[in-house]
Amino acid sequence: MQEKSLENQNDQSLHINFFKPRPGFMRREVIVICMTLLAWAAVTIGFPIYLWLTASDPSLAVSAGRSIFGMPLHYWFSSQFLVLWFILICFNFNVMIDKLTKSYRKHR
Amino acid sequence: MDFSNIKLLPILVLGVALIVSLALGLINRRHFRGGYGIDGQPTGHAGIGAAIASNWMSAASFLGIAGVFFVQGYFAFAYILGWTGGYVLLLVLMGSQLRRFGKYTAPDFVEARFESSGARICSAAITILISLIYCVAQYKGIGLIFSWIFGIDYTKALLLGTVVVLSYLVVAGALGAVRNQRLHYLILIFSFVIPLMFIAKKLGYSWLVPQFSYGTALRELPVQTAGQYLFPWTFGTPYQWIALSVTLMLGTAGLPHVLSRFYTVPNNRDARWGVVWGLFFIGLLYWSAPAFGAFAKTWQARTGNSLDPESAHAIADLIIVKTGEWVGIPDFLVAILAVGGILAAFSTITSLLVTGAGAFAYDIYFRLINPRASEKQLMWVAKGVTLVMAVLILVVAVNPPGLIAEITAVAFALAGNTLFPVFLLGIWWDRTNKQGAMAGMIVGILLTFTPVLLGHLVPSILVWLPPTSSALIGAPVVILVIIAVSLMTPPPSEEVRRFLVEKVHSP
Numbered sequence: 238m239q240e241k242s243l244e245n246q247n248d249q250s251l252h253i254n255f256f257k258p259r260p261g262f263m264r265r266e267v268i269v270i271c272m273t274l275l276a277w278a279a280v281t282i283g284f285p286i287y288l289w290l291t292a293s294d295p296s297l298a299v300s301a302g303r304s305i306f307g308m309p310l311h312y313w314f315s316s317q318f319l320v321l322w323f324i325l326i327c328f329n330f331n332v333m334i335d336k337l338t339k340s341y342r343k344h345r
Numbered sequence: 346m347d348f349s350n351i352k353l354l355p356i357l358v359l360g361v362a363l364i365v366s367l368a369l370g371l372i373n374r375r376h377f378r379g380g381y382g383i384d385g386q387p388t389g390h391a392g393i394g395a396a397i398a399s400n401w402m403s404a405a406s407f408l409g410i411a412g413v414f415f416v417q418g419y420f421a422f423a424y425i426l427g428w429t430g431g432y433v434l435l436l437v438l439m440g441s442q443l444r445r446f447g448k449y450t451a452p453d454f455v456e457a458r459f460e461s462s463g464a465r466i467c468s469a470a471i472t473i474l475i476s477l478i479y480c481v482a483q484y485k486g487i488g489l490i491f492s493w494i495f496g497i498d499y500t501k502a503l504l505l506g507t508v509v510v511l512s513y514l515v516v517a518g519a520l521g522a523v524r525n526q527r528l529h530y531l532i533l534i535f536s537f538v539i540p541l542m543f544i545a546k547k548l549g550y551s552w553l554v555p556q557f558s559y560g561t562a563l564r565e566l567p568v569q570t571a572g573q574y575l576f577p578w579t580f581g582t583p584y585q586w587i588a589l590s591v592t593l594m595l596g597t598a599g600l601p602h603v604l605s606r607f608y609t610v611p612n613n614r615d616a617r618w619g620v621v622w623g624l625f626f627i628g629l630l631y632w633s634a635p636a637f638g639a640f641a642k643t644w645q646a647r648t649g650n651s652l653d654p655e656s657a658h659a660i661a662d663l664i665i666v667k668t669g670e671w672v673g674i675p676d677f678l679v680a681i682l683a684v685g686g687i688l689a690a691f692s693t694i695t696s697l698l699v700t701g702a703g704a705f706a707y708d709i710y711f712r713l714i715n716p717r718a719s720e721k722q723l724m725w726v727a728k729g730v731t732l733v734m735a736v737l738i739l740v741v742a743v744n745p746p747g748l749i750a751e752i753t754a755v756a757f758a759l760a761g762n763t764l765f766p767v768f769l770l771g772i773w774w775d776r777t778n779k780q781g782a783m784a785g786m787i788v789g790i791l792l793t794f795t796p797v798l799l800g801h802l803v804p805s806i807l808v809w810l811p812p813t814s815s816a817l818i819g820a821p822v823v824i825l826v827i828i829a830v831s832l833m834t835p836p837p838s839e840e841v842r843r844f845l846v847e848k849v850h851s852p
Contacts (some may be wrong), residue, residue: 251842253775253850263850270437277433281426281594282587289583307560311574315422316635317556320429321629327436327621334441335614341852 262341269333276326280319355494355680362532362684363513372523390529393610394622399530401428401603401627403479403693404486407537408686409749410631412661412675414638416654416748418574420581421428421638424750425631427590427757429624431597439598442772444613445849450700451601451764452708458771460838461779462712465771467786471763472601474790475756476701477738482752483690483697484742489663490683500743506687507739512696514731529692530626536685537665538633543674544640559636562643570646588814589754595816596757599765602700631638641668662749701734702727747813754813761816763789766823772849774828775842781831785823 253259258267288311305313406428413421448454451472456465484503487510492502538555546552550561551674566574577586597603610616641664642743645651650658650671666686669679706727711718718726746752763786770777770785796812809817836842 250848251775251839253773253842253845255773259846259850262852266850273433273437277430277437281430281590285577285586285590288577304560304564306557307562307564309563309575311577312419312563313560315426317418317632319422319426320624320631323429323433324621324624324628327433328622330437330622331617334617338614338852340419 262337264336265337269330269337271332273326277323280322284314284319348466351496352494352676352680354676355683358677358680358684359494359687362688365521366524366529366688367517367520367580368529370517371520373523373525390615390618391622393615393619393651394624394626395530396526397619397623398626398630399526399533399570400691400696401623402530402533402630402689403753404483404690405687405750405753406627406630406634407533408486408489408662408665409482409753410634411637411665412663412748413750415664416636416657416661417580418638419577419579421582421635421750423586423589424593424754425634427593428597429627429631429704430590431594432620432624432627434594434598435603436617439768439772440617440620441613442849443604443768444616445851446772447848449605450704450833451604451768452704454771455710455767455782458837458841459777459779460841461783461798464779464782464786466709466713467783468764468767469704471759471786471790472704472708473701473734475601475759476697476704476772477734477741478756478759480694480734480738481692481741481745482698482749482756484738485745485749485752486662486686486744487694488688488745490666490686493663493666503739503742507735510691510694511732511735513691514698517695524692525780529688533689534626535628535684536681536688537630540665540669540674540678540682540787541633541636543678544668544672547672547674548640548643555636555640556632559639562636562639565643566646570642574642585811586812588811589818590850592761592814592816592819593754595761595765595820596754599763599768600757600758601704601760601764602696604752605700606709637665637668638826641670644671646669658748661844675721698731698734705730751813752794755793757791758813758815758819759793761795762819762823765816766820766827770824770827772845774831775845776836777827778831778834780834781827781829784830785827788826789819 253263255267258264303310306317308316360556391449410421410424412422443454446454446458448457452465452469453466453632456462484506487506488499488503490502491497491506491509492499495505497505541555542552545555545558548562551558563571577583581589610619648671664685666679670680706723710726711723765786766789767782771782792810793812793815796806796810796815800807800812
C-alpha cells in the first residue's frame with residue numbers, strides 16, 4: 238500500500254470526492270454511508286412531508302384511527318419511534334463499518 | 346405558589362450536590378494521578394456513551410424541551426428529531442474521518458486542513474460566538490430557577506446565579522477537580538425521571554414507565570385542547586418543521602464541544618459505538634420530556650386552571666418544576682427537578698466558557714496579538730476572557746430573546762451554517778482550500794445573523810430564514826460558496842491532499 242502510493246505521485250491519485258469515491262475501501266464506505274443517509278432522510282424529510290399530505294384537519298389528529306399506548310399513531314411515531322430508529326441505523330452503520338474495516342485490514 | 350418565601354429545601358439540595366460533586370472531583374483527580382486512565386476518561390462503550398450524553402444534556406434538554414411541548418405541543422418534536430438525528434450525521438459523515446485526521450478542536454482542524462492561520466482565527470471566533478449564544482440560554486434557565494428558589498426577580502436571580510457559577514468554576518479550577526461524566530449523567534437522568542414517575546402516580550396513571558403512560562393522559566385532554574396539542578401543524582408549517590430539525594441536525598454535527606467529547610476516547614471504533622450508547626442515553630431523556638408537557642396539560646384541564654398564552658410562555662421554561670408543584674409531589678422531588686436543571690446548566694456553562702476562553706487565548710490572542718506570550722500569560726488571558734464572556738452573556742440574558750430551546754437553536758444554526766460545511770467539504774473534497782473555507786465561514790456568519798438582527802425590520806426574511814432554522818437554506822448556500830471560491834483559487838498543497846488520501850480515507 239505504502240509503496241503503491243509512492244509510485245503514483247501524480248496529481249490524479251490524490252483526488253477525494255464523495256461523489257467519485259476512490260475504488261476499494263472508500264467506495265464501499267460511501268455506499269454504507271449513502272444507505273444510512275437514506276434511512277435518515279426518510280424520517281427527517283419524508284415523514285413530515287407524509288404528515289403534511291395526510292393530516293389536514295386538527296380534529297383528525299385526535300380521533301383518527303389507531304393509537305399506540307393511547308397516543309395517536311403520528312404522535313407515537315415522533316415521540317418514541319424516531320429516536321429508536323436513529324439508534325438502530327447507527328447500530329447497523331457501525332456493524333457494517335466494523336466488517337468493512339476488518340476485511341480491509343486483513344488485505345493489508 | 347408563594348414567591349415571597351425563600352425555598353430552603355432546593356438550596357440545601359443544591360448545596361449538597363455542588364459540595365459532593367467537588368469532593369468526587371477531587372477523588373477523581375487522585376485516581377487520575379495514580380494512572381486511572383487518560384484524563385479521567387471513561388472506558389467501555391456504555392461509559393463513553395454516558396460521557397457523550399452528560400456533555401450533551403444542557404438546560405435546553407432538561408428544561409427547554411418540556412417547555413416547548415407545553416406551549417407548542419407536537420411541534421416540539423422538531424427539536425427532539427433535530428437533537429438526536431444530528432448524531433447520525435456526525436457518526437456517518439465525519440466521525441471516523443475526523444478522528445483519523447487527528448485534530449480535536451475546530452480551530453486545530455481548520456488550520457491543519459487549510460494551512461491558514463486566518464481560517465483558524467475565523468473558526469475560533471465562530472467557536473466563541475457559539476459558546477456565547479449557547480450560554481445565554483443556560484443563563485436563562487439558571488435565572489428562572491434561582492428566581493423560583495429565592496423568590497427574587499429574574500434579573501437579580503440571574504446576577505446571583507452568575508456569581509455562584511463563577512465561584513464554582515474558580516473553586517473547582519483551583520482545586521483541580523475532574524468531573525465524573527458517568528456519575529453526572531446518572532444524577533441528571535434520575536433527577537428527571539424519578540419526579541416524573543411520582544407525577545404520573547399522583548395524577549393516577551401507571552407510574553412505572555411514565556414514558557408510555559402519558560399516552561393515557563393525552564386521551565383525557567378535552568377535544569379542543571387535544572386537537573391543538575396533537576395536530577402537527579398548529580404551531581408551525583411543514584417547512585418550519587423541516588427547517589428547524591435539519592438546522593439542529595447540521596448544528597449538532599458541527600458543534601465544537603460535541604466534537605471534542607467525541608474524540609477524546611481511545612480509538613475510532615470505541616468512539617463510533619460510544620455514539621450509539623450516547624444516543625440511547627440521550628433518548629432516555631427525550632422519551633421522558635414530552636410526558637412533562639402532557640401531564641402539565643392534563644392537570645390544567647382537570648383543574649380548569651388554564652393560562653393565557655403570554656403567561657404560559659413566561660413559565661414554559663420552568664414547566665417541569667411547575668408541573669411538580671401543581672400536581673403536588675413531595676417538595677423534596679420538586680427541589681430535585683430544580684437542582685437537576687441547575688446542574689445541567691452549570692456543567693454546560695463551565696465547559697463552554699472553558700472552550701470559548703481557550704479559543705480566544707490560544708487561537709486568537711497567541712496567533713494574532715502576542716505570539717511571544719508565555720503559557721502563564723495565556724492562562725491569565727483565558728481567565729480574564731472567561732470573566733468578560735460571563736458578563737457579556739449576562740447582559741444579553743437579562744432580556745432573553747426567546748425560549749431556552751429557541752436561543753440554543755440559534756447557536757446550532759451558527760454551527761450548521763459555518764463549521765458543518767467546512768468540516769464536510771474539508772473531509773470529503775480534496776479541492777477545498779483556505780479561500781473557500783474562509784469565504785464560506787463569513788457568508789455563514791452573515792446568513793445566521795441576518796434574521797436575528799434584521800428580522801424585525803424586514804419580516805419577510807423570517808419566512809424563509811427563521812433565526813432558529815436558518816441552516817436548511819444557509820448550509821447549502823455556504824457549501825456552494827465554498828465550492829465556487831475554491832475552484833476560482835489555487836488548490837491546497839499536495840501534502841494535505843496526500844494526507845487525506847492516505848490517512849483520512851483509508852481503513
